[in-house]
Amino acid sequence: MDKMLSNKTTILMLVLPGILVFALVIPVPLLLSVFYGMTNYNIVTAPHFVGLSNFINILKDQVFWISLLHCFIIAAGLVFIQHPLALAFALVLNKVGGRAEKYFRAAYFIPAIIPVTVITAMWKNVFNPQFGFLNKLLEALGLGNLKMDFMGNPHTALLSIVFISIWYGFGWAVLIYYAGVKGLPEELFEAAKIDGAGRIRRLFSMTIPLLRPVLIVNLSLAIIAGLKSMTIVYLTTGGSVGNASQVVANYFYKVAFTSQQYGYGNALSVLFVIICMIVTVSFNKVTDGSRIEF
Amino acid sequence: MHKANISRYFIIFFLVVFSLLAIFPLLWLLDFSLCKSGDFFVSGLLKIPDPPQFSNYLDAWVAGKIPMYLANSVIITFMTVALTVTFSLMLGYAFTRMKWKISNLAKGFILLGMMIPIEATLLPNYIIFSKIGLTDSYFGLILPYVAFNLPIGVFIISGFLQSFPRSIEESAVIDGCGIFGIIMKFIVPLSMPALVTIVVFSFVSNWNEFIMMLTFISKDSLRTLQFSIMRFAGKYTSNYAVQFAIMMMMTIPSLIIYLIFNRQITNGVMMGAIKG
Numbered sequence: 256m257d258k259m260l261s262n263k264t265t266i267l268m269l270v271l272p273g274i275l276v277f278a279l280v281i282p283v284p285l286l287l288s289v290f291y292g293m294t295n296y297n298i299v300t301a302p303h304f305v306g307l308s309n310f311i312n313i314l315k316d317q318v319f320w321i322s323l324l325h326c327f328i329i330a331a332g333l334v335f336i337q338h339p340l341a342l343a344f345a346l347v348l349n350k351v352g353g354r355a356e357k358y359f360r361a362a363y364f365i366p367a368i369i370p371v372t373v374i375t376a377m378w379k380n381v382f383n384p385q386f387g388f389l390n391k392l393l394e395a396l397g398l399g400n401l402k403m404d405f406m407g408n409p410h411t412a413l414l415s416i417v418f419i420s421i422w423y424g425f426g427w428a429v430l431i432y433y434a435g436v437k438g439l440p441e442e443l444f445e446a447a448k449i450d451g452a453g454r455i456r457r458l459f460s461m462t463i464p465l466l467r468p469v470l471i472v473n474l475s476l477a478i479i480a481g482l483k484s485m486t487i488v489y490l491t492t493g494g495s496v497g498n499a500s501q502v503v504a505n506y507f508y509k510v511a512f513t514s515q516q517y518g519y520g521n522a523l524s525v526l527f528v529i530i531c532m533i534v535t536v537s538f539n540k541v542t543d544g545s546r547i548e549f
Numbered sequence: 550m551h552k553a554n555i556s557r558y559f560i561i562f563f564l565v566v567f568s569l570l571a572i573f574p575l576l577w578l579l580d581f582s583l584c585k586s587g588d589f590f591v592s593g594l595l596k597i598p599d600p601p602q603f604s605n606y607l608d609a610w611v612a613g614k615i616p617m618y619l620a621n622s623v624i625i626t627f628m629t630v631a632l633t634v635t636f637s638l639m640l641g642y643a644f645t646r647m648k649w650k651i652s653n654l655a656k657g658f659i660l661l662g663m664m665i666p667i668e669a670t671l672l673p674n675y676i677i678f679s680k681i682g683l684t685d686s687y688f689g690l691i692l693p694y695v696a697f698n699l700p701i702g703v704f705i706i707s708g709f710l711q712s713f714p715r716s717i718e719e720s721a722v723i724d725g726c727g728i729f730g731i732i733m734k735f736i737v738p739l740s741m742p743a744l745v746t747i748v749v750f751s752f753v754s755n756w757n758e759f760i761m762m763l764t765f766i767s768k769d770s771l772r773t774l775q776f777s778i779m780r781f782a783g784k785y786t787s788n789y790a791v792q793f794a795i796m797m798m799m800t801i802p803s804l805i806i807y808l809i810f811n812r813q814i815t816n817g818v819m820m821g822a823i824k825g
Contacts, residue, residue, distance in 0.1 A: 257648065259722065259727070259728060260646065260647050260648050260718065260728075261647065261648040261649060262728070263649070265647070265728045266643050266647050266649050269639040269640065269642060269643040269647070269728075270639070270640060270643045270655065272636055272639070273636035273637070273639060273640040273659070273699055273703075274640070274655065274658075274659070276632075276636065276692055276695055276696050276699070277658075277659055277662060277696045277699050277700075279692070279696075280670065280674065280692055280693045280695075280696035280697070281662050281665055281670060281696055281697070282658075282661075283677075284670050284673035284674045284677060285665070285669065285670065285673065287673045287676075287677065288669070288670075288672060288673040291672070291673065291676075298676070344564075344567070347560055347563070347564065348564070350560065351560065351561070351564070355561065355564075358568075359564045359568055360815075361807075361811065362568035362571055362572055363567075363568060363571050364807070364811075364814075365571065365572055365575070365804070365807065366571055366572070366575075368753065368757070368803045368804070368806070368807045369575075369757075369800050369803055370756075370757050370759070370774065370775050370799050370800070370803060371757060371759050371775070372759060372775045372776070372777075372778050372779055372799070373778060373796045373799050373800055376778050376779075376782055376792070376796060377574050377575070377578055377796060378574070380578075380789070380793075381574055381577070385590075386589050386590050386789075388574075388577055388594060391593070391594055392594060395594060422571075425571065426571075430814070430815065430818050431818055433815075434815065434818040434819040437819070438819065479666075482666075483666045483667075483668055485668050485760065486759055486760050489760070490759075490779075504666070504668040504669075507672070508668075508671065508672075511672045512675075517672065517676075520672055521672050521673065524668075524669050524671075524672050524673075525669075527666070527668070527669055528665065528666065528669040531664065531665075531666050531669070532664050532665075535664045536664075
């Protein structure tokens, strides 16, 4: 049997199709991206090797740094607004029980499964400066002077993006915490209750420490989601005039395909992967390598 | 007992308010998708459609090219899910049950994919795909979709296969089965829960994928359902009722998928099947 399980031909047949597809779509293009990042390629004329000059230019590129800052602002919105709420909901939801629990779980998750093009078109209409729900609501409340073009105004564009990101990802955040809460040992809490530990005490000295692995995984996902924000920006503000709501991925996409600085776009894209990987790896270090475990 | 009841009502109230916040924008869409297009411009937060304009949906079906985009979505998603499950199972089996020297190294190579954001492959893949003629073809989407689903698929199935006893292979060999026989007859039925989770997760992530579709497919006749609203909104900016009806129609398949797979999604998250 050992012979059969170490048969080289069988192993190759099992592994080759998957590895090939994976390698050709992910690692190989990334290496190619590093190469293009060192050229002045513009898709039309042949690429010229320019060494590290693209990467040096990034250091001086204001738009890149602003975009990175915006990514971290979105991440902060997720970490400090979405996640405390999501955790609270997961804990409360766990106490509801029965049909109601199922209904609420579904209600919170529904936005997360709707196509992003619908989500963004919907919010664009809600924020519509003349006829959108939000402005009509402000008017109805007698706050007509607050009416504004929330997405078009560069001062509020990024805020709208943060808001949509929080709303759209809320269901996933709740679900992950909920799965974590469901996995907590019930007996332990019963014992603590009998020993006279109050609700607040149980929350801070039992629930949150026990949820540590889930918290770390979920928060790392939130930071990565902030870094990777692109689609919502692409479909709503496009980064706004003066890049007031620009994010990194949308920026290099625009640089490569709209401004046709494909080489420079790739350099940005390479730096972007490196930043994402540093964040992921440092979070994995915190969890002592026990990646995603409940 | 009395006190417990009050706090329960309070909790329910709080949950109801927030669940309305979560789904209200959709109800607003539904409402105006049934009104006349001009109603959108009139003041009033909501409007009772009188009578409901179901013809908006008929117009949306045609003007939004729903049948064409829907067919593309179904074909692409179906192929992606089938290939993802098959390859994940093959890889997972080779990584956990077969004996070869670089098994761990190869597994690590695939799992590394979980750290790579899709966005970082858009620029190089666009050039590669256009050079080898993959842009504007179903496979130009299916291949990257499968590749990005494989790491999670392998992660889920490997964890599952590891827990099986060696005796499965031992008894199967006595019965005269080869490796592929073992996989089909014993491994597939035993690992059904993991396979279902992989199906659901690759389904959900590909059905809603947008940015690769936009980048690699420029031919309208090959684009997926995600594109329907973009195309319509770009052409008929002020026809709000039909625009909203298209959005509702694009939402319906996702809702159906969710209602079917609701439990598997929760179970999958519990098994650790998450990627940002």
